[in-house]
Amino acid sequence: MVRDYGEFLGKTEAPAASPLAALGWRPFFANQVDADELLAHPPVRVTEVHRSSIHVVGDGIDQSLPWVAATTVGDWLMLNRELPTASRVLTRSTEIKRRAAGPGRDVQMIAANLDTAFIVSSCNADFNVARLERFLAVVLEAGVTPVVVLTKKDQAPDWQDYVAQTQAMTDAAVIAVNAKGDEVRSVLAPWCMPGQTVGFLGMSGVGKSTLTNAIGNLSVATGDIRTDDARGRHTTTRRQLFFVPDGPAILDTPGMRELQLTEAASGVGEVFSDLEEIASQCKFRDCAHGGEPGCKVQAGIAAGTIEPERLARWQKLVAEDRVNSESVAQRRKREKGFSRMVNKSIRGKAR
């Protein structure tokens, strides 16, 4: 626990950093602000985003503001009290995004400034390698630390098989737990220190709320942001960030079930780095690994060192990401074409 000794020292110094640090404030954000701005516009963290308003929390601040453009849950703002909509949004340390549902290809921000994402799955039929790979790709793309949490260990005599399967696909920490057991707080403690921001991703019913409750002791900590269903348990109704006393900030998310990739090429590449490496040795740079001569990937499949299913999952994510990110890619292509045209005409004139 960080103690504020200001009380004993007579409060002659600037306000102690600890209340802000507990909300996740750290040098990465402080370095974006000079002393004048800090005095005029206190930093606040966005805990909820609604259609026409946002909620922010800071040192001695806990209030709603009119909606501020381009903010998402977890953001840090320099609060302009006179004109809240002009509050400055600080550069994010990480951002998790997906393709928004619907026909458009809009990018939807899910969380800003998360440190750790707990990717939750259960040691039962919910366990799905393709889904885990997808979540890992999004989290790695965001620059967030992934931790895979496998729940319902108590109901699965073969839980170690699930752990082994998961460890085979990622370097991330893999933890099996009984989410209803007493060990949750201690096994997740390394990622849940005060000042850290964590979030849970996973399908419905895997135990996200149970884990959130265990970390947060929510029956005392969350008050009005808690809603109870018929069984008296915490249920997530909308995205919000809340702060656990002497613990982390937790981002509670109801809507991360369907996670369509967008602009996640490097995250996909990280999850499938072994295949990327092999594919880079194919004879043709644009090899589709479908039977071209000199294809090292097909050679690996023939030799039994590459699983054909894994190749198919990789190609599916690459294709999905490409389609969903197309507007960006198309723009690049056009710009490239344009500069080529300009170069050509310059060369033409020089002749």
Ligand SMILES: Nc1nc2c(ncn2[C@@H]2O[C@H](COP(=O)(O)OP(=O)(O)OP(=O)(O)O)[C@@H](O)[C@H]2O)c(=O)[nH]1
């Ligand atoms: N035995 C056992 N039950 C668990 C475990 N984790 C979750 N459960 C139970 O599974 C059910 C679903 O858990 P929740 O925590 O509500 O799951 P969730 O992921 O939050 O689900 P949504 O809120 O629908 O997204 C509850 O009845 C939990 O008590 C576990 O590790 N062991």
Ligand SMILES: [Zn+2]
């Ligand atoms: Zn190939």
